[in-house]
Amino acid sequence: MLATLYMSVKGISKPTIRKIAGLDAIGEAVGRATEMGRPIHFSPGIGGLGTDVAPQTLAGLSVLAYIAELAAKYKTTLWTTIRQAEVQPLAAEIVRQSYLKAGAAEAYDEDKVIFLSTAQFAYASGVVGLMHREKVAANIMIGGFWAESLLFAEGGYLAGAIQVAGTANTAQIPFFVAACDYCLIGEEILAAGAYISRDPVQLGAIWGQDCAKFIAIILVAVGIILSLAGSDYLWKVLRGPLW
Amino acid sequence: MTEENEMSFFDKLEKVDPRLIYILVFLIVSLPLIRPLGLPISMSPMTIAFYDAVEKVMPGDVVIVSIDYSAASSPEQYPQTKAVMHHLATKGAKIIGLGFWADGTPFIDSAFKDVLGKSKDHPKYGTDFVNLGWIPNGEVGMKALGGDVQGTCPKDYYGTSTGTLPMMKEVKTGRDFKMVITLSSGTPGVPEWIRQIQAQYGVTFLYGVTAVSAPGVRIYFPAQAAGGLEGLAGAAEYEVLLIKYGYKGTLAPPMDSQSLSHLLVIIFIVLGNVGYVLKKHGKAK
Amino acid sequence: MITPEIVGPLIAAAFTLMVYSFFYRENKAYRFAEHVFIGLAVAHGTVISSKYVWDVALSPLITKGEAFWILPILVGLLFPFFFSKKYFWVYRIPISIVVGTGVGIGMAGLIRSQFIDQIVQTIAPVSPKADIWSSGSHPINALLIAIGTLGTLLFFIFTREQKGLLLYASHIGRWTMMIAFGAAFGFTVMARMSLLIGRMQFLLDPSGIAWYLIPVAIVVLAVVAFAERSKGAKK
């Protein structure tokens, strides 16, 4: 992992990320909102920038850049709601940059990147209210979500929006799958973020994890064959005093 | 014609005031509490494994019971806690109650009172059970506990020096634990205990978790965790197994509520989807 | 007779009902209860942390003269620099100690418990005698678990395009995960209902007095609803 991180950061080798189907789904959702002439809502989750949730929030913000660019191109209104005060300036800047990039700087409205409330359920009811009021046609949620995931998904469904959601919080994924049109599962959001931002640190990290996963895959594949054949050799080695 | 009527019927169903749903949930949950149905409680292999593991405890074995939940999940986990304490007490284990969740620590004291009658004033306090209270900093705290029990908790929950409690004289590091039982509803919880104590000292490890965490921690069974109680159902099943030790459970009526509320949710899902599928088919035509 | 034993449950019941009043609509009673809760939560954390600092560091420092405890206390006292614009960097000292230690500890244990041991459990020796319904060591189940685990891992490979074999494998992974998420869904419903049942048990306990407040709450709600309706009619 160290090696891949180093190589990616130093530009020695550039890992590429596979196509993430979720991003296509996001494109479609934005497209449909444009057709219907109704706005899009985006939330980067309720996590802040603390160590454990930062990757999810940052992935959400990368995706936001992508959405904002699409929205600017199609001249569709984009609402971004924020729960953590520290995320607000970051998100606003990202949206502004994306509009600039799409050549629609004048269409950028900073009041549409709104900080609602730090209280979890106050934020949630604010989002649900907004989706209902604005009759959003696309609701996209990428980031760290907790118990409020249910409320958002239900609110978005009732507003008749196409919904694309993704989180790495395993306990919330079921609700997103059941209530949304497309769901990015777990680390897929981190890969999506890296796919868009092309940040060498993130790319290197994903590459390194892939290598380690390959090791796990090989060990499991060989191990299960041995185990079914009645040999516990690999099992014993792995349990051994190596670690 | 009829199809159109059907669709509008389902449309209407979909647009029902959510307050009606809330009232239904209230009623479905409350009625069995007032008038229980008495459905028999089934048994899950996880609960049986948990029970069997505690059965193997010998008199004098040191068992850690860690309260790693907050008041929010106490309806599920406090019954687990009481049943576990009762079972351990009948087995003659030396119980060390402690916790890594600030909000949960007062429950240790309550559980001792509910199960043994008294906590600090109990004649056997300090010889058969102690309450070491809260340890901060989650996983780092667990690591510290394993390295030096008395240094990490120099005083018990009531302010007595831990070193002066008779049963603590032989408990110095994680090596002296025979078993660790965490009752946990999040982080720090099961993975942290496994990393810092189970893997390091080879202690028998059991968990009681809120149902939300149950599927995620199932992967540690059987090699890393010897058994587990899963939510209120786990607690209710455990209570049934403990009847032979004279344990008086209270969870039969709540399990009836649980049954009915599950049925209600299933009916909701089915109703919602019937309308959805019909609509979809209507469009397809 | 008004005793603390009677007042306590009544307070508890009153606040419980104030929270549930939210389901009629968001209102002042709910917000009041929510604010009280936030205040208490922070206070409780502070009280229990104070006890720990007192027991472990301050008391040995004062009574036994163990001077080295002054060190962590001083480091801890750097946290309030969080509020200083100019000296914010001082706050980064304690936070980097705490985060660095936490991250290091987590990483060290992780490789074994959540990586190696998970692989080990997947390839553990099988026994055809195990119960096929509940045991992962039955050969058929062991094979299915291994295939599901492999599929899931392959789904999370991001640096290769999902084509050919990898595509099929990741489909298996997705479906396996969907069943797992279904289980998680079911268990979450169970947990949420349990919490509500716990509250209802408290409110409806015939030996307690909390249920006295239920009719009161209903009357209050009815009065509010009626008042609102007549107001609306006037408009």
Added chain:
Amino acid sequence: MKLSATIRRSLPLVITFIAGLLAIGDYYLKVKVFNDFITQWMKFVNVAAAFAVIIGYVTLTRIHTRRLNQRREGWYNSVALLIGMYAFFLLGVVFSEGKFTAHPAYTYWFNNLYVPLDATIFSMLAFYIASAAYRAFRMRTTEATILLVSAVLVMLGRAPVGPAIWPAFGPITSWIMAVPNSAGMRGITIGIALGVMSMGLRVLLGRERGYLGPGA
């Protein structure tokens, strides 16, 4: 005392790196002196970490005194919050005769105010889940269908009503938990473990600085 900007910037990163290395080293280096030192060090870190609550305390005090001063809408809620917070603190620390949370008066308020509030606020999710089940959970895709079917089976199998209807619901649930659930969760757990590892590396190497606050 004026430290150069470079030191100010890199000092936290160096501390993080050393702290992390010490913690990791303890697992792989089995030297008694070192291990004893680490045990002591962990206790130090615990004590220091306990002070972090001050931040939450001061933040809340500041937000709500400001609201109170400006008489913003709902200022009386801020009063309730502040009274609750300070009264509970005084009760537990100043007037508890050194017993802190074990003092009967503290326990009384904890059990009769804090516990019901916490439990009730979280129990509200039961209503939301029921309402979402009715209004939003749809078998939109094959995947959602698999998920909902598996969910219904588990709900039936894990409450007494399922086996009362059909005894096989119990074993089916056990099998789902033991086989597909274990497989899926295991794959996810291995993935998350690697993610945490990689995040940890980045933190220790100073490539991830979010925890240091703005401007790091």
